[in-house]
Amino acid sequence: MRKPLVALATAVLLLGASACADNGSTPSSSGSGAAGGGNLTIVRAQDSVSMDNTMVFSNASIWVFQQMFESLYEVTPDGKDVQPLLAEGYKLSDDKLTWTFTLKQGVKFSTGAPMTSEDVKFSLDKARATKGGWEFLDVAIKSVDAPNPSTVVIKTKYPWAPLLADLANFNNAVLPKDYGGKTSEEFYKAPVGTGPFVWDHWDKGTELQLKKNPTYWDAGKPSIDSVTWKVVPDDNSRNVQIQGGQAQINENPPFSSIEQLKGQPNVKVDLFPSTKTDYVMMNQNEKPFDDVHVRRAISYAIDREALVKTLLFGNGTPANSFLMPNVPFYDPATPGISYDMAKAKEELAQSSVPNGFTTTFLASSGDSTDQALAQVLQSSLKQLGIDMKIQNVDPSAAHDLQQSQKYQISHSYWTMDIADPDELVTFAVDPSAGSHSFYTSYDNPQVIADTKKAEQTFDTAGRQVLYSAIQKQAADDAFMGFLYYSPFSYAYSTKVSGFQVYPTGNYHLEDVTLGQ
Amino acid sequence: MRHLAFLGRRLVGTVPVLLGISVIVFFMIHLVPGDPARTLLGNRATDEAVAALHARFGLDQPLWQQYLSFLGRLLHGDLGRSILYDTDVSELVGLRLPATLWLLVAATVLALLISIPLAVLAATHRGRAADQVVRAVPLLGLGMPTFWVGIMLVLLLALKVHAFPVSGFGKTPVQHLSSIVLPGLTIALAMTPILIRSLRTSMIGVLDSDYVVTARAKGLSHRRVILAHTLRNASVSSITVLGVNIAYLVGSTLVVERVFALPGLGTMMLDAIFNRDFPVVQGVTLVFALMVVAVNLLTDLAHAALDPRIELA
Numbered sequence: 001m002r003k004p005l006v007a008l009a010t011a012v013l014l015l016g017a018s019a020c021a022d023n024g025s026t027p028s029s030s031g032s033g034a035a036g037g038g039n040l041t042i043v044r045a046q047d048s049v050s051m052d053n054t055m056v057f058s059n060a061s062i063w064v065f066q067q068m069f070e071s072l073y074e075v076t077p078d079g080k081d082v083q084p085l086l087a088e089g090y091k092l093s094d095d096k097l098t099w100t101f102t103l104k105q106g107v108k109f110s111t112g113a114p115m116t117s118e119d120v121k122f123s124l125d126k127a128r129a130t131k132g133g134w135e136f137l138d139v140a141i142k143s144v145d146a147p148n149p150s151t152v153v154i155k156t157k158y159p160w161a162p163l164l165a166d167l168a169n170f171n172n173a174v175l176p177k178d179y180g181g182k183t184s185e186e187f188y189k190a191p192v193g194t195g196p197f198v199w200d201h202w203d204k205g206t207e208l209q210l211k212k213n214p215t216y217w218d219a220g221k222p223s224i225d226s227v228t229w230k231v232v233p234d235d236n237s238r239n240v241q242i243q244g245g246q247a248q249i250n251e252n253p254p255f256s257s258i259e260q261l262k263g264q265p266n267v268k269v270d271l272f273p274s275t276k277t278d279y280v281m282m283n284q285n286e287k288p289f290d291d292v293h294v295r296r297a298i299s300y301a302i303d304r305e306a307l308v309k310t311l312l313f314g315n316g317t318p319a320n321s322f323l324m325p326n327v328p329f330y331d332p333a334t335p336g337i338s339y340d341m342a343k344a345k346e347e348l349a350q351s352s353v354p355n356g357f358t359t360t361f362l363a364s365s366g367d368s369t370d371q372a373l374a375q376v377l378q379s380s381l382k383q384l385g386i387d388m389k390i391q392n393v394d395p396s397a398a399h400d401l402q403q404s405q406k407y408q409i410s411h412s413y414w415t416m417d418i419a420d421p422d423e424l425v426t427f428a429v430d431p432s433a434g435s436h437s438f439y440t441s442y443d444n445p446q447v448i449a450d451t452k453k454a455e456q457t458f459d460t461a462g463r464q465v466l467y468s469a470i471q472k473q474a475a476d477d478a479f480m481g482f483l484y485y486s487p488f489s490y491a492y493s494t495k496v497s498g499f500q501v502y503p504t505g506n507y508h509l510e511d512v513t514l515g516q
Numbered sequence: 517m518r519h520l521a522f523l524g525r526r527l528v529g530t531v532p533v534l535l536g537i538s539v540i541v542f543f544m545i546h547l548v549p550g551d552p553a554r555t556l557l558g559n560r561a562t563d564e565a566v567a568a569l570h571a572r573f574g575l576d577q578p579l580w581q582q583y584l585s586f587l588g589r590l591l592h593g594d595l596g597r598s599i600l601y602d603t604d605v606s607e608l609v610g611l612r613l614p615a616t617l618w619l620l621v622a623a624t625v626l627a628l629l630i631s632i633p634l635a636v637l638a639a640t641h642r643g644r645a646a647d648q649v650v651r652a653v654p655l656l657g658l659g660m661p662t663f664w665v666g667i668m669l670v671l672l673l674a675l676k677v678h679a680f681p682v683s684g685f686g687k688t689p690v691q692h693l694s695s696i697v698l699p700g701l702t703i704a705l706a707m708t709p710i711l712i713r714s715l716r717t718s719m720i721g722v723l724d725s726d727y728v729v730t731a732r733a734k735g736l737s738h739r740r741v742i743l744a745h746t747l748r749n750a751s752v753s754s755i756t757v758l759g760v761n762i763a764y765l766v767g768s769t770l771v772v773e774r775v776f777a778l779p780g781l782g783t784m785m786l787d788a789i790f791n792r793d794f795p796v797v798q799g800v801t802l803v804f805a806l807m808v809v810a811v812n813l814l815t816d817l818a819h820a821a822l823d824p825r826i827e828l829a
Contacts, residue, residue: 043777047787049556049600057557132557132565203611204601205787206779230684232777233786237683240670241777244682396550396792403554434562 038514040224040496043232043241044251047205051188054126054171055133059415059505062170064229066506067210068110069173069193072101072120072152073164075419079275079326079503082168082419086115086194087152096159096458101152107217109176110198117146122177124154126184134171136434137423140455159456161463165420170506196222196510206231222510223498242267242491248514249499250491254368255313261491268494271315271487272501275324275416278369280377280481284441286408293351295478298409299337300344301380308484311372315489319482321471322428326503329421329467336475336482341383348384356385362401362410365392373411373483402439411483412438415505421467425451429474442479519817526816530809534802538590541801542583545794552599552792573599573795586798595802596795600788605799608784613803615685615780616769618692620807622700624762627707634708635715636742639750642720651716654709662768666702666775673698683777699776703768707761714757718750752823759815763808 048061053069056062072087088102107115121144128138140160145153156163166172174194179187190199194217197210211226230247232238235254241247243264253261253269261269280302282289289295304318320336323329348354361377363370374390381388388409393401401407416424426433430451431443447470454466475482488501498511553569570576574585589596595605638650674682686695722728723746731741773782781800788796 050602055557132562203779204598204603204608205612205784230777231779231783232683233783234774234777236667237670237775237777240675240682241684244674246682246684393549394790396552396555396790397548400549400551400554 036223036513037225040227040249040509040512040514041247042227042229042249042251043238043247044229045231045233045235045238047231048202048208048229051191052133052184053173053175054130054135060229063506064208064210065173065191065193066170066195067197067227067509068191068195068199069170069175070195071168071170071173072103073168075165075168075502075504075506077500077502079273079416079419080328082164085168086120086174090164097156099154099156099163101154103150103152104217105150107194108215109180109192109194110213110215111176111180111192112215113176113180115174115194116149116177117152118149119177120144120152120174121146123175124172126175127171130171134169136426137166137169137171137418159458161455161458162418162420162422165418165422169418196508197227200226216510218510223513224509227509239491242493245493248493248496253489253491255311255315255486255489256368258313258315258489258491266494267491268496269489269491270499270501271489273326273503274486274488274501274505275326275503276413276486276488276505277319277322277324277415278411278413278483278486279319279322280373280409280483281402281412281438281440282409282480283405283407283439284443284479285405288351288353288357289408291352292477293347294353295481296337297344297347297351297384298377298381298386299478299481300340300347301384302377302481302483303339303380304484305339307373307376310376311369312484312486316484316486318484320475322474322480322482323421323424323467323471324416324485324503327416327421327424328419329464331464331468331471334468334471334475337478341380344384348386356387358387358389359408360389360391362398362407363390363392364395364398367395370398370411403435405436405439405441414438417504419504422451422455425454425467425470429470429479437479440479442474442477444473444477444479447473447477519820522816523813526813530806533809534805537805538587538798538802539583541798542586543579545789545792545797546579546582548792550792552794555791556600569599573597575794586795590802595799598788598793598796600791600793600796605795608796609781609799609803612779612781612784615692615773615778616782618685618696619699619703619769619772619778619780620762620766622696623703623707623765624758626697626700626704627711627758627761630704631708631711631715632747635712635719636747638712638716639719639723639746640742647716650712654705654712658706658709662702662706662771663775665705666699666772669698669702670776683775685778695776695778699772699778702772702775703765706768707758707765710757710761711754715750715754718753719746722746722750748822752819755815755818755822759811759818763811766804766807766811 044060046060048064049058050056050061051065053065070085072085073082074085076083086104086107088104091100103115103117103120109115124141124144128135128141140156140158140163142155142157147153176192180192196213196216196218198213200209200211202208207228207230209226209228212222212224216222232241235257238250239253239257239261242250258269261267282295282298284290308314308316308318318338321331321334325332361374363374378388378390402410402412414424427435428438429442429444429447431437431441437443450466450470454463457463457466488505490501492499495515497513497515499507500511501507553566553575557565557569567576574582586596595609597603598605598608601608634650638647641647670682673679680698681695684695686692728741728745731745769780769782770786773780774786781803784796785800788800
């Protein structure tokens, strides 16, 4: 009995020692010490859910399919403008209703088929026809035509300033006409685009791999041979995988671990400027949140500096506007509400509930931000005579309750997808835009009118005036308590170079190289 | 023959158990608020899109009807389709089961490798220093949370000593084996205190028995007395302890798989719960239930194999 056990123990230890030299994710480089090639492993908390670029809202999906699909335009690295990608340029008619785009020559799909205006027309028409997807970005488009293989003509129903920014969004990416002869279901199981990477495999819940597109139109890119996104739900495990060399990039390590990570050899940490804003949402369908004085009182009672310190470990700044500094037409002069207990008491005294009231904060269990925020807010509001209870439900249920507006006060955040404020502003302040003003039922006719006007205003100065007015009014109405702007945190191996995250959250892996 | 008949009876006996579990799981997961369609479709989902997804997965039907169709499919061996991944649950289970099985086997083997020598040492040195240490030190393991033990093992054996990968499962059997040692050890360390205590106690009982005294009087070597006579007889009662522990530790895989990023059923179950992916939760729960049943069955068979006097009924 003893011998087999000893033999097994020895075998286990020996195999352990030998196998760790090859744990699957070190760059399998062909060069002799030169940068280039190799597999890049990115670890992340959640898996993608689908590759359907017209319907999916999960960032974990978007950041993957953006490596395969490309649009006519793309966001610039500073997140504030767009630049041509599959288009050479455009001409806009005098009545601002007809946009004529010329396509870049020599662009091919990874199947080898050339990209033509027919593919663009098919893709845009498909994107516009979805229901419950990203079609809201394309509502102004009246028609898309393909008069010749290198020209696309887009007509809009009314003058529409954000068109280029909308076209740069991933839902308007160019796919092969008729999905290359497949059904949409078949196509999205092994998608084809014009981008730097092509489909390899997806073990759902475990890992998804793309490989280099050897015939990519931008010659010389990408440098790496393949990229694998691995699902590692535990924050700590992701960090140690970078330290142990099993992965090269960790998507969004928690701020609490940043200092510790910075102290590790061979690990870099970057905080990329983002468009992420956190806020306290107040449901105006629930009394007394229909009262502007109550909302202002709560907004004044939030100690934003303390939140930045405790939740972000100092890695952020208090928010003054519901727009973020990296969004075009953000107004740094917006007189946002900041922490002021005296003013909070004044506002509450003027409200329908001068002596305070009882309310419930809807928090996601297991979400450290929600828990800390709820506790900080609870103690602040106590000074106003507001008794705030905390209701912990799990994240899926919290999401559901927020969306169906079955809450009183809660926390959420957003990031931008396009380089134009229109998407976010419409979503946030226009109750008819599908989300009831981001589930708050905020409804100010002047703000809505300004939003619609800004969509049809083409000159920059004119748009700035409108967006400044919207930001000021929204802050004054305290329709939400804006909390803070926080960066996107990324930890990665010092072997990685050329990795950059845009303020919209996406990244371009064709620019990444892996050293030895 | 005797074993086969026993096996048949026990397998038939699992049917009502699994049925009961399916009822409890099905209705409990539906009692918790949260809608898979909203989770999947995102912030801008229209009511129509949500309704369409509900219809597609039968979530718009009354709960009892949903349960009956779930049961109907189950009878045909169909665990349903994941709402999140739009893939058959049985296919997902097939992808994830190996890592969990590796983990359970590794944990059991490592627990035995640690417990048996230590229990023998303690029992043969009863009351002396070695016995005191063996009885006291593993108890510390009971007080430490599993995830913490896992993290400490990673810091020490993976990051400092570089003896094992920090986490993950690799692609080849050799990589699986090296990846499974630390998670297996994490679970094993939680099992050993009870195993050592139980085996030590029963060994002491056996060591005091007449036949051991006789064996020694006949001049058998100490090693032979311990291995052939004492350990075999003492292990009968410890097998039950081991079986109960393994069954209990099926639940620990949820934590350990997460800490070590093992693509097993435990991590899949947690994801499915968070996303309200009802068919996956139901399917994986049934698989876990089957595993517990199988462990209990194996425990009984091991009992019978070790002690011919035990009747399988």
